[in-house]
Amino acid sequence: MSSPKIWRQRIERYRLLGQKCKGCGKVYFPKRLVCPECGGRDFGEESMPETGKIVTYTTVYVGPKFMENDTPYVVAIIEFANGVRVTTQVVDVSPEEVSAGKEVKFVFRKLKDEGKTGVIVYGYKAQLV
Amino acid sequence: MREVGIIGVGMTRFKEHWDSSLRDLFVEAALKALDDAKVPMIDSIYVGSMSSGLFVEQEHIGPMFAEYLGVKNVPAIRVESACASGALAFRLGYIEVASGLSDIVLVSGVEKMTDCEDPTSALAAAADVECEAFFGATFPALYALIAKAHMDRYGTTREQLAAVSVKNHKNGLKNPDAQFQREISLDAVLNSVMIADPLTILQCSPISDGAAAIILGPLDMVRKMTDKVVKITGSGVATDTIALHSRKDVTSLDAVKLSAERAYKMANRKPKDINVCEVHDCFSIAELVTIEELGFVEKGKSGQFVVEGNTEIDGKIPINTSGGLKSKGHPVGATGIAQIIEIHKQLTGNAGERQVKDAKIGMAQNMGGTGASSVVHIMEVV
Numbered sequence A: 001m002s003s004p005k006i007w008r009q010r011i012e013r014y015r016l017l018g019q020k021c022k023g024c025g026k027v028y029f030p031k032r033l034v035c036p037e038c039g040g041r042d043f044g045e046e047s048m049p050e051t052g053k054i055v056t057y058t059t060v061y062v063g064p065k066f067m068e069n070d071t072p073y074v075v076a077i078i079e080f081a082n083g084v085r086v087t088t089q090v091v092d093v094s095p096e097e098v099s100a101g102k103e104v105k106f107v108f109r110k111l112k113d114e115g116k117t118g119v120i121v122y123g124y125k126a127q128l129v
Numbered sequence B: 001m002r003e004v005g006i007i008g009v010g011m012t013r014f015k016e017h018w019d020s021s022l023r024d025l026f027v028e029a030a031l032k033a034l035d036d037a038k039v040p041m042i043d044s045i046y047v048g049s050m051s052s053g054l055f056v057e058q059e060h061i062g063p064m065f066a067e068y069l070g071v072k073n074v075p076a077i078r079v080e081s082a083c084a085s086g087a088l089a090f091r092l093g094y095i096e097v098a099s100g101l102s103d104i105v106l107v108s109g110v111e112k113m114t115d116c117e118d119p120t121s122a123l124a125a126a127a128d129v130e131c132e133a134f135f136g137a138t139f140p141a142l143y144a145l146i147a148k149a150h151m152d153r154y155g156t157t158r159e160q161l162a163a164v165s166v167k168n169h170k171n172g173l174k175n176p177d178a179q180f181q182r183e184i185s186l187d188a189v190l191n192s193v194m195i196a197d198p199l200t201i202l203q204c205s206p207i208s209d210g211a212a213a214i215i216l217g218p219l220d221m222v223r224k225m226t227d228k229v230v231k232i233t234g235s236g237v238a239t240d241t242i243a244l245h246s247r248k249d250v251t252s253l254d255a256v257k258l259s260a261e262r263a264y265k266m267a268n269r270k271p272k273d274i275n276v277c278e279v280h281d282c283f284s285i286a287e288l289v290t291i292e293e294l295g296f297v298e299k300g301k302s303g304q305f306v307v308e309g310n311t312e313i314d315g316k317i318p319i320n321t322s323g324g325l326k327s328k329g330h331p332v333g334a335t336g337i338a339q340i341i342e343i344h345k346q347l348t349g350n351a352g353e354r355q356v357k358d359a360k361i362g363m364a365q366n367m368g369g370t371g372a373s374s375v376v377h378i379m380e381v382v
Helices: A003-008 B022-037 B052-056 B061-069 B085-099 B119-124 B139-154 B158-172 B186-191 B219-225 B254-267 B284-293 B302-307 B324-328 B332-347
Strands: A017-021 A043-047 A051-060 A073-080 A085-091 A103-113 A120-128 B004-011 B044-048 B076-079 B105-112 B194-196 B209-218 B230-239 B276-278 B361-368 B373-381
Touching: A051 A085, A051 B139, A051 B194, A073 B139, A085 A103, B004 B022, B004 B085, B004 B219, B004 B230, B004 B332, B022 B052, B022 B061, B022 B105, B022 B209, B044 B061, B044 B085, B044 B332, B052 B105, B052 B119, B061 B076, B076 B085, B085 B105, B085 B209, B085 B230, B085 B332, B085 B361, B085 B373, B105 B332, B119 B139, B139 B194, B139 B284, B158 B186, B158 B284, B158 B302, B158 B324, B209 B219, B209 B332, B219 B230, B230 B254, B254 B284, B254 B361, B254 B373, B276 B332, B284 B302, B284 B361, B332 B361, B332 B373
Parallel strands: A085 A120, B044 B076, B044 B105, B276 B361
Antiparallel strands: A017 A043, A051 A073, A051 A103, A073 A085, A103 A120, B004 B209, B105 B209, B230 B373, B361 B373
């Protein structure tokens, strides 16, 4: 894993910061350079709400190598209160408790590590409210 | 633009090819296509490969393949659009012949997946790596998110999803090039290992090795060289957001719908005109949503449509007579080309036990990622 890359992503992963298009008002997370709705290139910083709701979810029983010790885990598409959607894990929950429409709050969690002497990557996951 | 047709086709069987390398697979398929076409020389090569880099750590495969095929110095271009790489290579070769820049073009696709230690992670590179894969969303997981939403909204059932795999295996049994040539029961599909709920392993296309190749030429030439002339009448491509969550409706695949509309328009055809169709069933739910987007069945009604037998070989619109990705296998880059080969076989009456009666107009739909790219071709006997 490259440290500059992790540093670069601190804005969305550590601070939940996105942006709002000054042309049409649409909110994006994470940041981008051009608004796909109106073509605008002028944005203002926008904090994401700390809560949202589950749009759709699944329980993953076979994961990628870096998560093979975490299975089964729940992955969901979550809609923030401002309409922006992200994909992340729903944690501290058993799969039976999860359903579409349920409220969640975003929490700061470890995502990956490089082993005993490497970099630890943090980011957002979701918890049922 | 010139009219373009198919002169010859060839493919390896799709399976775990422990004795063949990436280049061996390409050359085997390309030689079969060249022998079938009986052409003395080719003007250029297009090869679709999703990720020779991640699967076998080899890039720059265009020139390598030209050299190993014994046609050193011809232009050779690798094309990538994840799982739609093959059909996109076909389209680019089609455009090159149609433009008049070249006469005889080899379009192909290849993937060598079984040498890779973590193919699940390699495949996840077709999603948004930073915003999806990084959070543990594998490909089965992303399609499971679509499936769950489809079940919630339309009442699609687990049995309806599983019926897609049962049908495709029934067809694959009749295809000597298929990876799995055996039938599976509905119970077996439902009770197999869960990968990402509701998708069990028998609803997921396998890890496969294989290659497929087609020789294209101007229609005047094709008429002189083949008995049954198959012309490319429609070619449509569309893209969508890379991340599934960025789409307004996760039960729709807009790129599939748009690419089909473009191909229908170019061919001046409608869904009811299509006699046989290959679709990108990387997961059972993908076939259901795709047949809705292609216009064969109303939105939300695909599950029942499949259970009623409408997509069987003798049904209203036969889907995946080859066995589909599920049973035939899915060496990613080769899939789009192999789908077109199946349609060519059907249109030329060479589909053996799985032949659709009187097939004159066929369609092949190939997609990348969770539908961030889709390529549709319509072919007709002329």
